[in-house]
Amino acid sequence: MNRFYRLLSVVMGLSLTLLCGGVFAQNLLTNGSFELDPNGTPYPNNGGADSRSGWRFFAVAGADGSATVSSAAATDGSVGIELVRFSTGLGDSALDKDTGAAREIIPKSMRTYKVLVDVKDGGFFGGSPIFAIGAQFADGSFNRGKAFDPSSAFETIGISVLSDNQGAMSTRMEVPDGSHSVLLDNVRAFDTTDSGNRVVNPGFENSASRILTWRTYSLNPGEMEFTLDSDAHSGSRAVKIERTFASSGADNDAAMDLWDDRVAVIPGEIIQLSFWAKKVSGDEFMRVFPKVVQFDADYQVVRENLWFYDEPVEDAYRYFDHTVGMTADTRYVSVSFMVGNTSGADRHVGAYLVDDISVSHAQNAISNPSFEQFANEDPLQILANSKGWRFFAVGGASGSATARSAAATDGAVGIELVRDAVEGGDSALDRDDGQMRIPIPSDDRIYKFLVDVKDGGLYGGSDLFYIGSQILGGAGTSNVDNVFDPGEQFETAGVCAGSGTDGQGSVRMDFREGSANRSAFLDNVRMFDVQRKNRMVNGGFENSATRPLNWRTYSLNAGEMLFEMVNDAHSGSRALRIERTFDGEGNNDAAADLEPIRVVVIGGETLTLRFSAKKVSGDDDARPFVSLAQFDAGGAWLGGELQHNINTANPGTGAFETFSFVITTDPNTRFLNIGLRVGNAQGSDRHVGAYIFDDIEIIQNQAPAFNAAAIDPANPTEMDILRINTEGFTDGDSDGEGYLYQWKKNGSPISGATNPKLTSLSFDGGDTITCEVTACDGIEEGNTIETSPVTIQGTGVSDWMSY
16 A cells, blocks of 8 residues: 555554553544545445455445545545435435444453544535434344434534343444435544443534533423533533523423433443533523433333532533443433522523533542532531532531641642541541432442541541441441541541442541541542442552551461561552561460451452462462451451461462452341451461562452454555454453454564554554453453564555555
8 A cells, every 4th residue: 555645544543541441531443434445446246355455335225326435525634435325216326334344342241332423414416304323233233323414514422331141242334214325424433331421422613503412401481492502611612501581380391301312321330410600691590500310221211310509600610520320221321401599490581501411430439539629728618519528517516627838639629627626526538418429329238438638737636537428228337437546648538338238428528426626638539339349448558558457467376477668569669568577376366367457348259359468578488378257237247367378389488479369248248348468378387487569459350361463464465454352251240341452563563553453554564463362350450462463465555556
């Protein structure tokens, strides 16, 4: 292929982020901008994958048409596609990837995708009233499409779609009726499962003349008006929502929503809704308020969340965000925006601008976690508000919670929490009130709560600071606390907690009765669903520079076991050194364990315990070993301990080794205590020696593996699209199959080449190509295999006119 022509093309997806299970911020579609062929190239109408382009064109069942590479259709690069349907009979004229080699390889698990295309009327037949875009998966499940009437200017349309377990996807653009033509370009699909905005037209930039994707309606005509406005938070457009007259009753429903273009979600996940809003007109009671409606696979409503705000939004853009847990049945959500008064019943007149709407996977289940919606020196009030936090002092205590720049670890401000009186009661900051609670999935799940905290210095020390979870409906584990003595530097404290069935959660930081006059700085409060992730709060010993927070260190014979934080770490910058100082038997128990803050589990589940250890000193019989004690929901010990001695290997001095054990908990187990010790292989005669421990994990997952990876075709030419074939994927707990990819040319990584396909834009004749492939189950990475090399056939100077 002509080198000069390929240099004219624009390579999509220049920035990317790799996470296990998917590729984000990068186009998953091979040749999405049609740059592999020059202007004027017709796609063959044969119903098969085109080896040059990676697309299939067909016109069937009485229809006729064409798909031609055209510079007039370009919005990204030098060319796009003119898609034409010539006849008025039945059948489609379509461009898609729904055949063997043209399909895109995706992880074999439930994931969300966003598919977009730039399109305008081709003008060939005077207009194209029906153009459709769709996403199709290998067995036909969860297929989704959208019909669209193109305009005379390029606009961006798309869909949000959920895949299940197929490992292949297609996009499709078609003209299903009549004689019409369209120009299209820049077809892209993004994996939005773990990051990325799933809304198709979030900032109203997809069209200069109309509000694409969003449905606008008013049951009383003219009661609510929706218009594009140039006063935008970002970009050039926002939507103005204006209520034109006051009314009450059930017949005045009016909103802007995604009812017809719902957003795909993963069952059980927590999503984040965020947006910017600005008040344009109206009295002091005028509000904007959002709603999230959840739907099952049959598009039946399963849950709704609606937020009303107590304080008004003034005449400047303000950020709002909320987190919402999806039920086990939820597959799609609609988001809607309304304006009215505080309660939403009597409808006050006025207008708001709304912009930059986002629905994404919540990296942190807590909204406004770093208090950035408060200005420096803002006091927090005793009420539920749109900024998500409540302060209160009760039972004879007094105090305050104030945003302070001195308390910041993430952003511009944190919170100074103060307790001023000693007469009893609490001084607390929490989310345990109405709309501030965190809607979470209504089933038994595990969460981890963390906060950065240090002594505030106002009263010379804060020896009783609490961080706790409060999850309504929890059976025996609804409230879990960590009592903590803050140090002079910021450290990260936290708890692991289980949920129940109520579907609401909260987090609380406080000074309680008996804690006297105290103050603390805190920031960066976070909550993670760790059902299938590491549940350890401080498994890598990074939460403090001076002490092993969350771990209890003890020795029944004083001095028999020594514990020290060291910088010689398996990963990160810190680890824990444990040294047994003398040999002996009897009542000499000594360990570092989690007795203060145990790990929460679900009875009967299978877990993997991993840790890394490095021998520092000791004879051949000195070993590291771990123990696990199980407790029920009431905290009662269930008897016995699971001991894992390192008998099969003696970690040599100078190198870390990683050990892994699979355990199944007792049906009545709710908490686990993990102990780290040094001794001999049996753990009775205590041999002297020292080990460094790091990266302790307790996770409900077994790492995946696979046997082989190869490049197809094995003898490629300069015109071929290369793809990866894999074999022998295994996963002990049957998670979805997925891989991470890194293509190499002549031994060096190709920037941005992390898809399972590689186009001829990335190589020439004579180049040697390989690919590193890593197994991934959507939770963690497994083994890596580098393919055997293939050499591109050709001289590197061939002319595209030859084909």
